[in-house]
Amino acid sequence: MKVASIGLGLIGGSFALSLKKNFAEIQLYGMDKNPKHLQKALELNIIDQALSDEDLIEMDLVVVSIPVDKANSVILDVLDKVHPKALVMDMGSTKGKLCKAIAEHPKRDQFLAAHPIAGTEFSGPEAAFSLLFEKKTMIFCDVEASRPELLDLALSLIAPLEMSIKYMGAEDHDKHLAYVSHLSHISSFMLGKTVLQVEQNDKTIFDLAGSGFASTVRLAKSNPVTWTAIFKENQEEVVRALEEYIHNLQAFKGQLEQSHYSEINQQLQEVNNLTPILNGILKKESHGN
Amino acid sequence: MKVASIGLGLIGGSFALSLKKNFAEIQLYGMDKNPKHLQKALELNIIDQALSDEDLIEMDLVVVSIPVDKANSVILDVLDKVHPKALVMDMGSTKGKLCKAIAEHPKRDQFLAAHPIAGTEFSGPEAAFSLLFEKKTMIFCDVEASRPELLDLALSLIAPLEMSIKYMGAEDHDKHLAYVSHLSHISSFMLGKTVLQVEQNDKTIFDLAGSGFASTVRLAKSNPVTWTAIFKENQEEVVRALEEYIHNLQAFKGQLEQSHYSEINQQLQEVNNLTPILNGILKKESHGN
Structure with missing residues (x-):
């Protein structure tokens, strides 16, 4: 299974580490606007290799964990490029505008809006650790718009983290x-x-x-x-x-x-x-x- | 040496416990408006015996740790009653009005305004512990108005707590x-x-x-x-x-x-x-x- 992490800070880095820890077969690709974050994520084995735009079509899962005001356009672009069976998830702290922005995208049902209630006051790949999400709350928003088998995939990937799952509307x-x-x-x-x-x-x-x-x-x-x-x-x-x-x-x-x-x-x-x-x-x- | 603790909550209780721990010869008397606090302080060995008004004249040190809006009148009353060599200290979080209220008292120089920067969100004698003040900051206010040998006594009693001592004006x-x-x-x-x-x-x-x-x-x-x-x-x-x-x-x-x-x-x-x-x-x- 191939997973891409776009954004390698505290959230993206920690989720990548948890996947690597719990699923030995996963190959992790990563991308970050900040080249130092990318280098650090490679050094710390948070990811196995850098992600290029051409790799996107091969990904089974793309996780977007970047500042929320940049997420809308990145997710629209990722949805354009991913394989028709891939799951795209975002991990941002706001959901209303994002869910509106992607509502009409033909691959809307491949997207899952996720918000893990977890964090520290630190940031960057050095702050990431595999247990950040363990036993915390995970909110999934507007899941009725996501393909059921892709929601199941997300649930199976976070299962080892024993998170408490909540479902809410994006506005709410x-x-x-x-x-x-x-x-x-x-x-x-x-x-x-x-x-x-x-x-x-x-x-x-x-x-x-x-x-x-x-x-x-x-x-x-x-x-x-x-x-x-x-x-x-x-x-x-x-x-x-x-x-x-x-x-x-x-x-x-x-x-x-x-x-x-x-x-x-x-x-x-x-x-x-x-x-x-x-x-x-x-x-x-x-x-x- | 005889010490009275008026107010047996988190602050008064913790200071009493530190004195008992570090100075075996100290006899601790206690008083609290709340009879349950007094009973609990006796049960927990925070104090050795209840303090009566008649005992006050025998005390070498009286420590007042009560809500700051009640402190002024209690301290004036205690100063009236203590031995002319005794030290009276308060542990409250405000000092301006208090130092004004007692400025003209004939025993003003037996009083030392103290504020330990320490606390938890808990209260009452059950919350007290002997290490609350250890390595924290202790502020003494308007010390020029206190008798030097009584300031020295206070410093010697808190010495085992390794506190960082600061001197400030009460208004400041x-x-x-x-x-x-x-x-x-x-x-x-x-x-x-x-x-x-x-x-x-x-x-x-x-x-x-x-x-x-x-x-x-x-x-x-x-x-x-x-x-x-x-x-x-x-x-x-x-x-x-x-x-x-x-x-x-x-x-x-x-x-x-x-x-x-x-x-x-x-x-x-x-x-x-x-x-x-x-x-x-x-x-x-x-x-x-």
Whole structure:
């Protein structure tokens, strides 16, 4: 079986490594816009050989893991070129615009929109590891548009990873992810920005900040190119989530200015209700890392 | 040597445990507004006996670790009652109002304002552990107002914890902490609130959220009473920090609405500069937990 990985960063690299580990017979081809990533992926044995455009017709599976604002055109091009029995999957964090862009392609049923809920704040092939996806959630979007035997193929290839599989509509996916993932990244990046503006002396941040600060701004280490693309592709939903977040912060500021402390306390108590969910997520995550 | 711990939660309990571990001759007395905390602290051998008001005159050291909005009056009362050679320390997260409130007390020089930069999202005596403060930062505020030999006593008692000691003015302390600690907690609580408002079905959050979300809202598990008190005591600085944070979020939303993606990317790149500081904090924290 021949598999091509287009995009050899954290996600593409980790998926390639898991396939190589679990399926000895798979031959892995790879492509990356960044020639250093390609070289590194070859050195680290993430892939067996570089992929050329001419190789595409021979692939049984093409996995696209690149910034989401570049994915639409690459996937359309790949669909044009692949064998009529091949599966094309993407691993991006947004799905709405992509699924619309490819809706009318004659090979639409060879495409499967996938989003593994897994990642770290690191990027590039050096950050990839074969267990990144193990026991995490995999979301497949709009599967009714994909050929059933190709969905089965995808399921069989990720079976060794023991992922929890969820099926959602692409629009619905983007709406939920705006809240539980994209908004977190913005809150973290902007918190980092606010602190950097005030604490011009880095040493002060280092000396005074504890694990709480480090935890809330951990995502500010994330890859700017990856995340600018996500915010762009999910612009409408992200703006809406951001509006609600800003509204809540302004209301909190108002309560503080008016010394409404019992309301503030009540509100924090209600948010504490997240605790069991968070403990569950952390437990789930600890399986994979 | 006799030490009293007023407040037997995470901070007071952990400091008591470290004293008992490192100084066998110390007798530990304890007091807590919550009778269950007192009982638990006795059961867990965090303290040797309950503290009565009459015992106060015999204490060599009184450590106050209670919600910061209650600390001012308790400390004034304790200063009234302690022996003229005793040291009184507080461990709270805000210092400005407190140092003002006690400035004219005749025993002001027996008081030392301390803030250990250490904590977890858990609370109560069960959450206490003797190594909480190990290798963390300890801030002493306005030390010029404290009797030098009493500062030396405090330093000798925390010496086994190998803490990094910083000296700051109380006002300056509150200004910096508003940014590197208090704002993080608000951003986390409000992120949790925003997601809970939209995702009425908890299962969706659980299924779709990854470690990124868990990390940014970890602080939303923090104790509402402790944190309402901190926001109250540091109201002015917290409101200012919150205004700047909201301003940055609004500017980001504007860039997103106007599709200024290269500006967004540039901005995220600049925030990435925090990475070495964050890695340093995480390394520092990992010593103690």
